[in-house]
Amino acid sequence: MIGSALSNRVEVYGRSVQALVNAMEFLKLKAKRVLATHGIETLEAEQWYPMQNVLGSFEDILKQVGPHTTRAIGHALPKHAAFPPHIDSFESALLSLDQAYRMNHRGPGNIGSYRVIPGVNRTSTVMCDNPYPCEFDQGIMEALYDRFPPKNSLRLRIDHDPGCRAKGAHACTYHLKW
Numbered sequence: 001m002i003g004s005a006l007s008n009r010v011e012v013y014g015r016s017v018q019a020l021v022n023a024m025e026f027l028k029l030k031a032k033r034v035l036a037t038h039g040i041e042t043l044e045a046e047q048w049y050p051m052q053n054v055l056g057s058f059e060d061i062l063k064q065v066g067p068h069t070t071r072a073i074g075h076a077l078p079k080h081a082a083f084p085p086h087i088d089s090f091e092s093a094l095l096s097l098d099q100a101y102r103m104n105h106r107g108p109g110n111i112g113s114y115r116v117i118p119g120v121n122r123t124s125t126v127m128c129d130n131p132y133p134c135e136f137d138q139g140i141m142e143a144l145y146d147r148f149p150p151k152n153s154l155r156l157r158i159d160h161d162p163g164c165r166a167k168g169a170h171a172c173t174y175h176l177k178w
């Protein structure tokens with residue numbers, strides 16, 4: 001399942017785990033309890049935590065809450081994350097995703113990525129082969145759209161190519177139009 005192919009030496013930065021927990025809002029207590037059963041009893045912003053334990057915890061929680069809430073959690077995540085000042089548009093936020101992802105993980109091992117290929121006429125293709133859930137990543141992209149609303153755009157459309165990480169595919173490919 002999620003994260004099983006990861007090196008057990010990859011770590012996640014505490015601040016981003018905190019952001020994840022905070023994004024769970026009413027599930028926060030539950031998230032903390034589940035993290036504790038995976039060996040993460042206290043969560044410090046400046047500490048690093050084994051990615052497998054973090055993913056294992058979220059897998060436990062997300063299995064219970066289902067895809068809709070998973071998407072909502074992804075959607076709440078950027079609210080709790082800090083953005084550098086040069087990020088001032090939806091496109092630049094999308095392009096910064098991978099860097100932000102890398103800054104919040106460390107250690108030897110392949111953690112996958114967020115690959116963004118900008119298109120023409122307000123389109124973009126995003127390929128995700130990171131071990132986080134598909135719905136979660138879709139929620140993140142929607143949240144970036146809400147946080148940096150593009151001018152003259154009513155909504156973000158996300159079309160998912162066939163093949164999904166949730167069904168064992170290596171990556172999910174999304175076509176974005178706004």
Ligand SMILES: [Zn+2]
Nearest residue numbers: 134164165172
């Ligand atoms: Zn998918």
